[in-house]
Amino acid sequence: MDNRIETETEFGNQLWYFEGVGVDELDRRHAVFGVVEYSTQYGLNELVEDGVFTNENQRDRYRSVYDREAQRPDWRHPAHRMLASGVIAMSVIWLSFQIAKSLMQ
Numbered sequence: 001m002d003n004r005i006e007t008e009t010e011f012g013n014q015l016w017y018f019e020g021v022g023v024d025e026l027d028r029r030h031a032v033f034g035v036v037e038y039s040t041q042y043g044l045n046e047l048v049e050d051g052v053f054t055n056e057n058q059r060d061r062y063r064s065v066y067d068r069e070a071q072r073p074d075w076r077h078p079a080h081r082m083l084a085s086g087v088i089a090m091s092v093i094w095l096s097f098q099i100a101k102s103l104m105q
Contacts (some may be wrong), residue, residue, distance in 0.1 A: 001035075001063070004104065012040030013048075015066055017059065022052075033059045 006012030015037050021034040034052045038045040053059045075081065 002066070005038075006040045014038040014040060014045065015063070030054070035059050035062050039051070 001052045002013070002015040003014045015035065018034045018036070020032050020034065021031050024030060028051045032052050032054065034050065034057050039048045040046075049063045051059070051061075051062060075084070
């Protein structure tokens with residue numbers, strides 16, 4: 001379903017779908033829909049998460065969560081800039097306080 005290639009700066013991911021037939025305790029057959037997610041690190045695949053669902057819609061909801069995880073933080077986002085500005089402002093205030101305190105002694 002998805003293959004994000006491993007690069008020099010980030011690990012890769014693979015998302016696989018499968019469909020099968022499951023049998024319950026009363027020997028009735030049911031369709032099952034599954035997903036397996038692997039992380040590719042240094043050329044090796046490591047299982048991250050898997051799931052078996054009773055219908056395709058549930059499996060597609062997993063895909064929407066998977067797609068949202070792929071978005072990387074971006075400093076152009078207003079909330080990230082506000083956070084950075086707040087951290088810098090608090091650092092300046094704290095350093096100013098420490099300098100003023102040391103000058104008064």
